[in-house]
Amino acid sequence: MSARRIFARPARLAAIAPYLWMVLFFLVPFGFVLKISLSQTAIAQPPYTPVFDFTEGRAALAAFAQLSFDNFKLLISDNLYILSYLRSLVVAVTSTLILLLIGYPIAYGMARLPQRWQAVAMMLVIVPFWTSFLIRIYAWINILQHDGLLNQILLALHIVSAPVVWLSTDSAMYLGIVYSYLPFMILPLYATLSKMDASLLEAAGDLGASPLQAFWLVTFPLSLPGVGAGALLCFIPIVGEFVIPDLLAGSNSLMIGQTLWLEFFTNKDWPVASAAAVALLLLLVPPLVLYDRLQRRQLEAGG
Amino acid sequence: MAHTVTRLTRFNMTSLALGLAFLYLPIVILVIYSFNASRLVTVWGGWSLRWYREFFNDRAMLDAAWMSLSVGAVSATLATLLGTLAAVGLARGERFRGRALFSGMLYSPLVMPEVISGLSLLLLFVALNAERGFWTVTIAHTTLTMCFVTVVVQSRLTVLDRSLEEAAMDLGCDPVRAFLLVTLPLIVPAIVAGWMLAFTLSLDDVVIASFTTGPGSATLPIRIYSEVRLGVKPEINAICTLVIALIAVIIVVASFASKLSSARGESAAPL
Numbered sequence: 001m002s003a004r005r006i007f008a009r010p011a012r013l014a015a016i017a018p019y020l021w022m023v024l025f026f027l028v029p030f031g032f033v034l035k036i037s038l039s040q041t042a043i044a045q046p047p048y049t050p051v052f053d054f055t056e057g058r059a060a061l062a063a064f065a066q067l068s069f070d071n072f073k074l075l076i077s078d079n080l081y082i083l084s085y086l087r088s089l090v091v092a093v094t095s096t097l098i099l100l101l102i103g104y105p106i107a108y109g110m111a112r113l114p115q116r117w118q119a120v121a122m123m124l125v126i127v128p129f130w131t132s133f134l135i136r137i138y139a140w141i142n143i144l145q146h147d148g149l150l151n152q153i154l155l156a157l158h159i160v161s162a163p164v165v166w167l168s169t170d171s172a173m174y175l176g177i178v179y180s181y182l183p184f185m186i187l188p189l190y191a192t193l194s195k196m197d198a199s200l201l202e203a204a205g206d207l208g209a210s211p212l213q214a215f216w217l218v219t220f221p222l223s224l225p226g227v228g229a230g231a232l233l234c235f236i237p238i239v240g241e242f243v244i245p246d247l248l249a250g251s252n253s254l255m256i257g258q259t260l261w262l263e264f265f266t267n268k269d270w271p272v273a274s275a276a277a278v279a280l281l282l283l284l285v286p287p288l289v290l291y292d293r294l295q296r297r298q299l300e301a302g303g
Numbered sequence: 304m305a306h307t308v309t310r311l312t313r314f315n316m317t318s319l320a321l322g323l324a325f326l327y328l329p330i331v332i333l334v335i336y337s338f339n340a341s342r343l344v345t346v347w348g349g350w351s352l353r354w355y356r357e358f359f360n361d362r363a364m365l366d367a368a369w370m371s372l373s374v375g376a377v378s379a380t381l382a383t384l385l386g387t388l389a390a391v392g393l394a395r396g397e398r399f400r401g402r403a404l405f406s407g408m409l410y411s412p413l414v415m416p417e418v419i420s421g422l423s424l425l426l427l428f429v430a431l432n433a434e435r436g437f438w439t440v441t442i443a444h445t446t447l448t449m450c451f452v453t454v455v456v457q458s459r460l461t462v463l464d465r466s467l468e469e470a471a472m473d474l475g476c477d478p479v480r481a482f483l484l485v486t487l488p489l490i491v492p493a494i495v496a497g498w499m500l501a502f503t504l505s506l507d508d509v510v511i512a513s514f515t516t517g518p519g520s521a522t523l524p525i526r527i528y529s530e531v532r533l534g535v536k537p538e539i540n541a542i543c544t545l546v547i548a549l550i551a552v553i554i555v556v557a558s559f560a561s562k563l564s565s566a567r568g569e570s571a572a573p574l
Contacts, residue, residue, distance in 0.1 A: 106318055112312075134509055136329065138535075139333040237416055243509055
């Protein structure tokens, strides 16, 4: 006990450097996003007029009077933004549900493998997570393009008579998202399913439950923490996803990540891009808080 | 005897097999096509290294690859250093002021959409008047990947038997020496795995690098991305295969390290 306390002091000192790093490069930048989202667009480099200079030490009230909420008003009034937010939410919810439907049987199968094979299966699921995300999307473009493998196979089997357009469709985008995020869904599900006490299921079986009943009444409710973790781990980044919709979906409706990118890189409208980022962040605060809690509980319990 | 409700069913096996096939087939196809002699995707022109030669003659692509490898190496090293320190603070620091903020700052980048992290860091660099290029991308990648290192090392530290450190201190070690002589050797495999993960994540990133880099210093993913937007090019297949090969080597090393880690953990437990 006392040894722990003596150990704790230098351990806390060790945290100082990463603490300062994260404050400077993670927390403070959000302040700048907020600040610039409240400033006016200008054709200059950088393309915005500063709201207030912290160095000048002007009265806070005077500074506040200069704040411009125009960018946020634009977000609310312009359909483009509202539609992008809605689309992002719809895409994220739909993808998360598909991921759950596909990921659950896989994680369940893994948890039932003999112990020795579970490690192998786990490794096989983790490897794609390490492999470049961009490369994996590119691999799909190879397959889905006009004269790609998929159309060749479909034509050879006479399932279709002319090549089908797969790229630049929502189906391609969903495929890409599900493909990229599948490991994130499987791993937390597997973690809870593999820790489950098999004797509970045996008891259910002994009491006359069919395998399906045992699954719905025992396994599924007990796996809900894993379902929650997997869903958050997929939902939050998918809402802000940029690369996958940009490469695989059509350009007629954009997700918010794409709109933000467009405002920033193409229209050079930094204030509006920042306002879009602030709004996106606000949208993500509740799931982020939930996720942070789950993560902390898991890591600090030594799970 | 296997019970009907806990048995591995045919359904379980099928879903597992299909799932793994889904994860791996596209990559296998990509690798095979990188050796296709034909420029057309529809035609298999026999095996060839033509596209690899093309890559090794592509000055701009090689520069981008070099930029990516150096950003990856430097940022992974910084991230490993900072992430390990953060993990020690969280796993051994007991309660301290600002702990919730600290862990929140470390866990949220794991899921934070990259467009937000990228935009916010760029605005910081502009405000600081920093010249954008190698160092800004390196700092951005360090910030993101140190969080992954923290999680890897912290989960190792929490399962580690603390009585080992305490025994060392009972025998007269001060905390710093107890850490360096007892704890550190036991978590080295997790630290190695953390470095590898940080390196591959840095090698993979398009979005944050696009925001934080300056003109003339594109990373490999930025270049691949701009080529891919224009369509499939056989040379890209070859580059992607090379990156996959590099990552495969890294995975083998990292899994060897983590195997070493769990083996040591088990041998340390009976103490």
